[in-house]
């Protein structure tokens with residue numbers, strides 16, 4: 001039935017740790033079953049699929065999406081999180097032993113990001129040819145509305161002084177510049193635009209001093225430049241994860257939705273409903 005609404009589910013921060021964590025795999029089955037039964041048109045996973053940058057964990061997610069009929073370009077979008085690209089222990093070991101040069105480390109990081117994009121090619125380009133890469137724009141024409149998902153990599157490589165926990169983020173200039181074409185901008189003007197990245201615009205959710213002391217290690221370094229681009233694109237919502245709290249907040253009329261962490265609360269997800277008139281509603285849902 002065409003109700004004129006598009007239903008988008010948002011999960012984040014699965015932190016899958018191998019195939020032996022049966023409980024989490026069952027949780028994932030239950031969630032994907034629910035999303036199908038509830039008739040969600042699209043699922044967005046905003047990064048940290050793996051806990052230790054292990055492509056075997058990406059495989060777990062891919063298989064589960066396939067099993068539930070979700071492994072299709074128009075059905076699911078995934079992006080990488082820092083835990084998909086940075087293995088902190090390994091970075092420190094190689095930094096001390098073999099790999100002190102930032103340039104080499106950046107190259108290794110770029111390779112890992114390219115691997116992620118190739119691995120999930122179907123969910124990024126939807127076709128065999130071409131190089132799947134960030135940023136990407138996915139425009140899906142539903143009967144009542146055109147939805148454009150503009151997806152960015154916000155993971156910043158590990159550096160000992162600037163990014164000691166590997167958790168800081170940045171949307172690099174090259175990605176921001178990719179949206180300068182007037183024809184792309186005019187296409188996006190006809191769409192309900194959703195921004196997507198892993199890192200939070202705003203990381204603190206409490207007044208706790210301990211939380212605030214760690215803010216800088218989690219932050220999106222150039223968040224104002226990213227916000228400016230989102231406003232230029234007339235984005236209505238930005239979906240992200242990283243900071244493991246389910247929350248929504250508004251900055252300059254733009255709604256940010258933090259998809260929390262499936263690892264920590266596997267029964268909760270965010271529901272975004274877009275209507276045919278340019279409006280939307282969002283709420284967090286807890287499975288029974």
Ligand SMILES: [Fe+2]
Pocket residue numbers: 013015048081083242243244
């Ligand atoms: Fe995470």
Ligand SMILES: [Fe+2]
Pocket residue numbers: 048081082083198241242243
């Ligand atoms: Fe993260």
